[in-house]
Amino acid sequence: MKVLIVDDEKHVREAIRYFVPWEQYDVSDIYEATNGQEAMDIILEQQPAVVFTDMRMPLMDGAELLEWLHRCSPYTKTIVISGYQDFNYVKPAIVYGGVDYLLKPLNRKQLISAAERAFQKWKEEKRERERTFHQNIRLNVLRPLYWDKTLSDLVNGTITFQDLEEALFEELGLPKNAKRCRIAVISLQSSGGRLLQRFQGDIQLTSFVLANVCNEIVSLRKLGFAFRYWHEGTDVAVLFWDEVDEAERLLLEINESVKRAYGIPLDIGLSTVLPFPERLCAAFTEAREGLAERNLLQTGNRIHPYRKERSEAALDEGDRTAALLENLRLSLLSGDAERIVRRLEEWTDSVAGSSMLTLNGLKDREARLRHVLTRWRQEWSGSEAGSDDEPPFPGGMDESGNFSIERWKEGIKSYLLIMVGESKLSRTSDSRLIREIRDYLDKNYQQEITLQHIADRFFLSRENVSRKFKQVTGENLSDYLTNLRIDRAKELLHNSELRLSRIAELVGYEDEKYFSRVFKKATGQTPREFRKRDEEG
Template sequence: MKALIVDDEARVRKAVRLLVDWDAHQIDEILEAGNGNEAIEIIRQAKPALVIMDMMMESGNGIELMTWVNEFAGNTKFIVVSGHNDFEFVRQTVRHGGIDYILKPIEAEAINVAVAKAVAAWRSEEDDRSERQKQSIQLNEFKPIYGEKLLSALIDDPINSDLSLRRLCSDGIIPENIHSARLILVQTDAGNNPLIKRFGGDTELMNYAIVNICNEFLHSPLKGVAFRYWGGPPEIAIILWDIQTSVVELIGRINHGIYSTLQVRMHFGISSIGNLPKQLPYQRAEVAEALQRRNLLIHEDYCHFSSSSEEFRDRKEIAKAEVRGNVSTTNFADVKEDWKMAVISGSPEILSTAAQHWVDELSRGGVVTPEILNSWKNDALLFRSQLVREMLGPEAEGALAELEQADQLHPAPYTNGYSFSLFAWRDWSYTLMQELAEVIALKQAKERNPMHDIVKYIELNYASDLSLQEVAGKFFVSREYISRRFKQEYGINFSDFIVNIRIDKAKLLLQNPRLKLAQISEMVGFHDVKYFSKVFKKQVGSSPKDYRDTFKS
């Protein structure tokens, strides 16, 4: 696995190299770039799995690089390391799919946790891609009649699209001399559990059934072809070459057929008419945008045209376009303070009021789209992360891990679902704030435990000759209390705890080649360098000198 470090300061790139435990993350090749433009060229050629980048650079800034990675190298994960504690930078990082936003000076633990998350996400997606590829092969073996692999290639392999079209024509799937077509995407609802249960939880079987229903209305006479598109996330696509037919009436008949069979109606994204096959990649982007920008408050409209199509202004589309233009400009920042005060209060009534205010602001403009919902959901999760870090400091990472685990039990409503409900989003926001309030209150209660103050005192004074009697007297507790609590909470005694802290600090200082062993020994509280070396080797498994040698390039 490859990683790329992007920063215009060589010392920062070197620091990242030293602080990340590359072997532990199974990263065997580390590349460097001095600016965003140089990074883009390296990403194109080397295709690293991970990019660790600065936000502010003289040539090619971080936001430009993130935008490019998100658009052209979507498999690559990135972590931002910045000296700027700027909310907009953090927000841009989240919106472009960044794994974490770490402030300088860089802490070894923080960056290694972020790298671990990035590597895990990359490997998970890699496994998903491999699994989808296997499914694609199997599906094409069982359903060769639809030529789904070739049909998908028309969209995602423009270099060979003419060849694919010729093969589809020779197989009789697409008629000869077809030059123009529309692309239509059928939006299936991954959150529709009752429908999926009807197929025994098998979404592939469900999609196969939907494709068959669509083709019943397309094949007599031959107007187009519906197929399972395998070039990305699960989608059902229709290539409609009968451009004279009324696409709205056709989709109405298809939707009636789907409803008669499955008791649901589905949403269709419809492109403008374009050249077949050259325009298909652009048409796919059009219809994906149309579905992302459909107004979830209008339940009875199932046809969603791209803004470049003529039909966008037909069928009272002008009025709808005007409504779309009135989308509320309310930002999450407008409710952020309400949420913060509600979480700090922990009061169910105040939490409920804040949640209701959020959905009121969300729907105030008369338009709620999947795009808007995703943006607000990301802002809400970003708020949670920032508040936890603000309130809990060093305890933040553990609290965030607990909250992310709770997200699996109480996930956000599906943003592209058919049964959109403001009440469901209100309940989700209430639950999110309630769980956040509980975690913060619990962690703060632990902070009031005298052991936390004792540990902090030891961490600040580890270089001194600390004694159990001295610490007990300072905090007005007995020696026996401290000894018992150290055993209960850390599994070791008081003196071993101090030794562990001293050795951990020594390991950091050993990375500085200008410090002598005797100096480091004194700095961490060992007055005899030989005794320091003996204890270090016992704890770490290697001598201080051997440990230091591992950092030499």
């Protein structure tokens, strides 16, 4: 604590210094002033806990100083020391909260007793201020979580508007005359989940950042409120309760902010204008359907309003594509790779030929394909393996975050050929050994690996390693290792700011220039060109 003694008489200031055992009260510094004006400057700079002040002083007397302290330094405790018992001197001490009023000449015991009360009161109030401060911090941390959970329950219909009415008015600024609403929903899986990748896959952090971006535009203008949705299917929702006709413009502004900050646009579903609060749940359902039923084949538009009319072609695949899938299943049983690819392309071409392909429609088609593959695996291996054992299908998003039917077709084709290769592994005598070699490469590709190293580790000759690997997988071991490293390098170039020399080391190349040559041979681009194109996209 710091103390200030204000008196125009030096012997009084010295007496106060002498009488009070400052070290007992953790007083670190004692300052002096001869009048109120000097005292003001010291108080502003040093923020003393306690001020001892005379009442009659030149330039600014004690009454004026007490009044100023009450306004400008309310936590400071004051002890008035005066040679007068006149009520005009006592009154300011009472009005402005003085701890004590002592008469000169000073009594040592009274002075120490008054000082002790002032120090004790200042410490108690300081502890209370700190407790309140930390409590407010906790409340400020919990407040967004509370509204995330509460509004999620509200749009779900778990709680009613009447349960929250007053809190919505007071805390979120909901107008009491609000009669209309719209809801927008955002999934972090849109644009291929690229925004989520920027935050290392942390859904909580990503949705927190996104909700804050939305509220910078919506909540600060008191036009609505964005919150993290606590259940599945949506990550962030935006409730518009005023100027609902401006919702699309505001969402475009949100998307532009996200794109400007992270280079990634997002797809947003938007409900129609509905009565508030009666149709709030319906608005949320519409927004989710607007996002799920967006046409993936149309690029550029990122705001997807709900529409009642839906294409029959998008809702039902029909007998024709079912027959194509059956042909694919039969070709899989033959084990003929060329025939399998031909039948798969017939099916993927039928999907690409649709006039409309929604997210739900794509998931439905992929579910049917997975059912065919699961049946084939069971028939091929005689196992009871279910679809849960299979990895997810590759996504079809391009560098701009748009759905690319060509990329999707190529991804499905590569996926299927890998599965065909796995099936061959399960039926050859050398399958277990080659599986172990591939598992070893998958886990240790970042190390220096030679053919001789593999041969020594698995007790084979170099010639045997190459021949068996090629026979079982249809691919040279060196090509498999190179492709593995290049794929990992692409991920690091896409999702990190690491230097090229570091990326080269992480994927098993000590020489950055050699890594660049291998990368260009495999992709047609240098690593720098790949990263630049990725960033521009």
